[in-house]
Amino acid sequence: MIYLPLLRPAAPGVLKRAFAAYTISSKQGAGVVLLSGTAYSGRYISTASPRSNSLTAAKSHQLTVEPHKQDKVVSSSETKSHISKEGAGDVAKQVRGDWVLFHPVYSPSELKAVQVLHRKAENFGDKAAYGLVKLARSIFDFVSGYKHVEGPPDANASLEELRKTGYMLSDKQWLSRILFLESIAGVPGMVAATLRHLQSLRLMVRDSGWIHTLLEEAENERMHLMTFMTLKQPSYFFRALVLGAQGVFYNLFFLCYLISPRICHRFVGYLEEEAVITYTRCIADLEAGRIPEWSTLAAPKIAIEYWRLHDNAKMLDVIYAVRSDETTHRFVNHSLANLNTFTDVNPFALREPDMHLKGGKVELTRDEADKYVTESDELFEKNKKHLKRDS
Ligand SMILES: [Fe+2]
Numbered sequence: 001m002i003y004l005p006l007l008r009p010a011a012p013g014v015l016k017r018a019f020a021a022y023t024i025s026s027k028q029g030a031g032v033v034l035l036s037g038t039a040y041s042g043r044y045i046s047t048a049s050p051r052s053n054s055l056t057a058a059k060s061h062q063l064t065v066e067p068h069k070q071d072k073v074v075s076s077s078e079t080k081s082h083i084s085k086e087g088a089g090d091v092a093k094q095v096r097g098d099w100v101l102f103h104p105v106y107s108p109s110e111l112k113a114v115q116v117l118h119r120k121a122e123n124f125g126d127k128a129a130y131g132l133v134k135l136a137r138s139i140f141d142f143v144s145g146y147k148h149v150e151g152p153p154d155a156n157a158s159l160e161e162l163r164k165t166g167y168m169l170s171d172k173q174w175l176s177r178i179l180f181l182e183s184i185a186g187v188p189g190m191v192a193a194t195l196r197h198l199q200s201l202r203l204m205v206r207d208s209g210w211i212h213t214l215l216e217e218a219e220n221e222r223m224h225l226m227t228f229m230t231l232k233q234p235s236y237f238f239r240a241l242v243l244g245a246q247g248v249f250y251n252l253f254f255l256c257y258l259i260s261p262r263i264c265h266r267f268v269g270y271l272e273e274e275a276v277i278t279y280t281r282c283i284a285d286l287e288a289g290r291i292p293e294w295s296t297l298a299a300p301k302i303a304i305e306y307w308r309l310h311d312n313a314k315m316l317d318v319i320y321a322v323r324s325d326e327t328t329h330r331f332v333n334h335s336l337a338n339l340n341t342f343t344d345v346n347p348f349a350l351r352e353p354d355m356h357l358k359g360g361k362v363e364l365t366r367d368e369a370d371k372y373v374t375e376s377d378e379l380f381e382k383n384k385k386h387l388k389r390d391s
C-alpha cells in the first residue's frame, strides 16, 4: 500500500506533542518510510502506480516538484475548451489525473487481507454508538426491502425470485444502496475536520495532525460516490432523499461532535464495520455470479485513475478497493476513539499501517498508538540522518 502522510512529531515521547512538516514517500511491501527530500512548509507528497510503487528518492523528488496534471500548461485550443461554456458544464471530461488528497493504493494481497471484524462495545458510549448504527442499518434494510441471510434461503429459487423477495439485490438495487450510503459516509470526516479546524483557530493551538486525516476520509468517501455515480444518474426523488438525509445527519453529527468527539469516532468506526460487511457481501455475490450485470463490466475511468487499477480492471476490482478504504476508515476511527481527542497526536499523521494489519485488526489501543508514534519518530530521525549524510 502506498500512503503518504507527512506530519511528524517534533520530539520523541508520548502522544501529546506538536508537529513539523516533511516530505516522505513509502516503499511498498516494506512498510518503511523513506525520506525523499528536504523539509517543506507544506504537504508535498507523491504517489505511484501500485504495480511499480518502489519510488527511488530521485523519482520521488521529481514527482514532488512537478505540477499536478490540472496545473500543467495546456495548448491554447485546450484552454479555450476548458473555459468555454460548452466545456465548463462537463466536469467529468475535464477533471483528469490524480489531483486528490492522499489515499491508500493497495497491492493485490492487501485487497484480500480484509476481514469482517467487530470491536466489542465496552462502555456506555460504545454501546450507544453501536446501538445507533445497528438501528440505522435495520431501518435502512427495512425501507429498502433488503433481507440478508447467509446463503440463499431456497437453494432451488432462481436469481430473479430471490431478487423479487428481497434476498438478493439486483445491480440497480446495489447501486441505489451504495449511492445513498456513500452520500452520507462523506459527512463525518468533513464535520470533524471543520470543527477541529475552527477549534484550532479559536483557541490558537495546533491540531496534532487530525485534520488532514479527517479531510482525506471525507474526500475518499466522496470519491466512492463519484465512482458509482458514473454507473447511474439518480432520480430527482433519490436526490431529494439524499438532500433531506444530509441536512439532518450533518447537523446532528455536528452537535454530537461538539459534545463527544470520542463517541462520534466510535460511531463512525461501527458505521465502517457495516460498510465492510456490505462490500464483502457485494464481492461474494459478484464472485458467485449473482450480479451478472457487473461480472464483465469495466471499471469506471475515475476508479482506474484513483486506485491506480490496471487498464482492464472490472467492477470487482473497484469493489475490492472500496472495501479496503472502508477498512481503513474502520481502523482509523476506532483507533482515534481510543485517544484523548483534545491532547493526543493522531498516530496516522505521519504514516499508516498497511492493509495486512488494518484488515485483521480493528484498532490501535492508546498504548499501541503511542508506540506507533514513537516508532514513526524513530524512523523519521533515522531517515533525517540518512539525508544529512547524502547531502
Ligand atoms: Fe465509502
Ligand SMILES: [Fe+2]
Pocket (backbone or CB within 6 Å): 185, 221, 272, 275, 325, 326, 329
Ligand atoms: Fe466508509
